[in-house]
Structure formats: structure tokens, C-alpha cells
């Protein structure tokens with residue numbers, strides 16, 4: 001039965017890979033909505049994938065969120081990251097400190113004996129502050145490194161779950177509602193067709209930068225994220241999806 005399960009996942013992986021035109025899909029058993037430990041398993045699979053990619057001196061950019069925090073948590077100390085650089089992909093986005101990209105990035109670098117640079121910027125930024133802050137030498141240096149990322153790892157969330165968790169202002173919530181936002185990733189909110197509804201103004205990676213990056217890995221599980229995952233991949237800027245059985249089954253059902 002164990003092998004049957006693995007085989008079953010292989011078929012599911014291939015189906016999702018073809019549907020969303022991805023290079024790699026990895027599915028872990030269970031549903032992280034109902035069993036929180038599944039998120040840790042998701043993290044473990046993401047760690048193995050990352051380690052398989054770290055054969056050279058790489059620059060790894062990471063986002064925040066609980067899925068990415070699970071990736072950092074599940075990392076066992078190793079020196080595979082020696083010579084690699086870890087950076088947050090974008091600013092803090094209003095998350096609690098344990099779920100911020102800075103925290104996750106530092107934890108990963110420490111566990112893998114890599115180096116890291118952080119971004120200390122408030123967000124959302126006003127237009128004016130944005131333009132002056134990107135000229136600050138410390139910020140500029142980190143931004144320069146972010147632009148050189150070879151690997152990006154990020155979460156995908158349900159738009160309204162994320163907006164509420166980040167305590168978005170009323171006008172932002174209204175914008176998300178009228179634009180029928182479905183998903184969120186990198187502080188960008190997308191509708192069901194993958195069109196951008198809203199973008200949190202912060203420094204760091206912009207969506208268009210992803211097109212130049214070889215490996216962009218999305219880590220998102222739980223059946224409640226199926227619509228969000230589908231919406232995010234409509235504009236297809238990531239090429240690897242690490243998910244769980246719950247989300248994967250719901251994704252296929254929706255097709």
C-alpha cells in the first residue's frame with residue numbers, strides 16, 4: 001500500500017506539472033489544514049529540494065509566512081550552504097517577527113553555515129520614503145544581492161486570510177474585494193486569472209524579476225489553498241511547487 005500511495009502521488013504530480021507547466025511538483029502525504037505536522041513535512045521536502053540545488057555558491061532569496069518558517073524550522077544543521085548567501089526577497093509585509101522573511105533567512109543561513117543580509121524597512125512604504133530608502137547604502141547593498149538570486153523560495157496564501165493576518169488597511173481590503181483577489185505571494189495579490197489586484201509597496205524583489213531566476217519554488221499546502229495556488233500559477237512565474245496531498249487533490253478536482 002505504501003508504494004501504491006507513492007505511485008498515486010507520482011500520477012498526481014505529473015498531472016499538476018502538466019496543467020501548470022511546471023518543471024517539478026513534489027507532493028507530501030496529508031493535509032496541512034487538518035494536521036499541522038503536515039506543514040513540517042512540507043518544510044522537510046522543501047529543505048531536501050533546496051539542498052539538492054545548492055551545489056555551488058548560490059544566492060537564495062526567501063519570503064515570509066508560516067510555510068517558509070516551517071522550511072527553516074525543519075532544516076537540520078549542515079554545511080551545505082557554505083559560500084551561499086541568504087536574503088529576504090522583500091520587506092516584512094506586516095507579518096509577526098517569527099514569520100518575517102528576515103527571521104527565516106537568518107535561521108536558514110545559520111543552520112546551513114551560509115551568510116546573510118537583511119532588509120530593515122518598514123512597510124507599506126509611502127512613495128516618497130520608497131525612493132529615498134532604496135538609496136540608503138545598507139539597503140542598496142542588500143537589494144543588489146537580491147537581484148542576483150539564483151533560487152527563490154516563497155509561500156502562497158489565500159488573499160483575504162493574508163490581508164487580515166497582516167492587518168491591511170480598510171481601503172486595501174476594499175480594493176481586494178472589488179478586484180476579487182484570490183491569492184497572495186510576495187506581497188502581491190492576484191485575482192483568479194492571475195492578474196495583479198494590489199501590490200504592497202516595499203523594497204526588494206518585484207514580480208517581473210522572477211522571470212530571470214532559474215529556480216523559483218512555491219511552498220503551499222492545505223486544501224483551503226487550492227484556489228489560491230491555481231490563481232497564482234495563472235501568471236506562471238514559479239517553476240517548482242512543493243505541496244501536500246490535501247491541496248493537490250483539491251487542485252485537480254477544480255480543473
Ligand code: G3H
Pocket residue numbers: 063064065066067068155156157158162184185186187
Ligand atoms: O507570504 C506568505 C504566504 O503568501 C502565505 O503564508 O505560508 O503562512 O500560509 P503561509
